[in-house]
Amino acid sequence: MNKRILVTGGTGFIGSHTTVELQQAGYDVVIVDNLSNSKADVVDGIEAITGIRPAFEEVDCTDMPALEAVFQKYAPIEGIIHFAASKAVGESVQKPLKYYRNNTVSTINLLELMPKYNVKGFIFSSSCTVYGQPDENNLPVKETTPRKDAESPYGNTKKIDEDIIVDFCKSGAPIHATLLRYFNPIGAHPSCLIGEMPNGVPANLIPYLTQTAMGIRECLSVFGDDYDTPDGSCLRDYIYVVDLANAHVAAMERILENKSEEAVEVFNVGTGNGVSVLELINTFEKCTGVKLNYKIAERRAGDIEKVWGNVDKANKVLGWHAVHTLDEALLSAWNWQKKLRERGIM
Numbered sequence: 001m002n003k004r005i006l007v008t009g010g011t012g013f014i015g016s017h018t019t020v021e022l023q024q025a026g027y028d029v030v031i032v033d034n035l036s037n038s039k040a041d042v043v044d045g046i047e048a049i050t051g052i053r054p055a056f057e058e059v060d061c062t063d064m065p066a067l068e069a070v071f072q073k074y075a076p077i078e079g080i081i082h083f084a085a086s087k088a089v090g091e092s093v094q095k096p097l098k099y100y101r102n103n104t105v106s107t108i109n110l111l112e113l114m115p116k117y118n119v120k121g122f123i124f125s126s127s128c129t130v131y132g133q134p135d136e137n138n139l140p141v142k143e144t145t146p147r148k149d150a151e152s153p154y155g156n157t158k159k160i161d162e163d164i165i166v167d168f169c170k171s172g173a174p175i176h177a178t179l180l181r182y183f184n185p186i187g188a189h190p191s192c193l194i195g196e197m198p199n200g201v202p203a204n205l206i207p208y209l210t211q212t213a214m215g216i217r218e219c220l221s222v223f224g225d226d227y228d229t230p231d232g233s234c235l236r237d238y239i240y241v242v243d244l245a246n247a248h249v250a251a252m253e254r255i256l257e258n259k260s261e262e263a264v265e266v267f268n269v270g271t272g273n274g275v276s277v278l279e280l281i282n283t284f285e286k287c288t289g290v291k292l293n294y295k296i297a298e299r300r301a302g303d304i305e306k307v308w309g310n311v312d313k314a315n316k317v318l319g320w321h322a323v324h325t326l327d328e329a330l331l332s333a334w335n336w337q338k339k340l341r342e343r344g345i346m
């Protein structure tokens, strides 16, 4: 029987792409998602890509009885990849209690059930946001770069969740945990059967950019060109979502093959390259041939000026590399946007 993995938030952007890669690596996947920020038909897209329909349970991870019922129904579960979380930085400032409750209680519930159901591996969807604005001499950030005070309740929940996981493992819990700190995930599966589906007006750069290119949005605002960077716009590490998904497969394999050397291992998952907003726009225009309507606007409050990752550890220890270029990732995002238009969805 294939090893079974529980993927919380599995109908979401990164969760759905990770489910595809897990299935194609031979794992049996159970998706748990409360559909608060995604749609159930993503399961159809996953099945259309892999030919395997993942089990799907519409459950909120903060609902302990309902979550435990999933563990009972699908035992034995070998590992968990925990994506389910509220993730809008701006909203977290307006509704901090929603974020602290959802993002920490869901994690605590999962950890509490693991020993009871002999679940061995826990992979947590963390974020470069825990580094805050790194000091100049700490760029690119390493896993040992000190974490900083979060810029938002959302970012703080990522730090708190990391601490909860570390303390639980330190208490002698019979589990192995891996914290994957992502940078900026972008793009869509090459099949265009799954991709990023932001609710309403996108906060993140790439969906806003492709919606502008499609004419859904009038103009893309570049939030500031007066930063201390080569062209004045912010620097980020944009990683293709399929590469990111494969980092989760590599991390789960490492745990289930008993190769992880510590109770908790931490990895940066990025390309290792810092790219500016203006560079990204130029790359998009060049690789798609689409002229983008954009303007320079005021800085966005809370934005980090520059952050990108040193990913040597993931390369060496996980044997994982981001293998796609920025061009390929942006083209996949544009193809996805065109497919949504073709289907009359957007």
Ligand code: WQD
Residues within 6 Å of the ligand: 087, 089, 126, 127, 128, 129, 182, 183, 184, 185, 203, 204, 205, 206, 208, 220, 221, 222, 223, 224, 234, 235, 236, 277, 300, 303
């Ligand atoms: C990227 C750059 C903006 C929109 C987010 C999450 C963070 C983490 C990574 C999950 C910034 C600029 C954006 C626009 C713009 N994800 N921008 N015009 O802020 O780096 O972080 O993804 O953990 O938690 O918040 O991503 O895509 O919003 O912004 O100029 O319309 O694009 O200023 O420099 P960000 P983003």
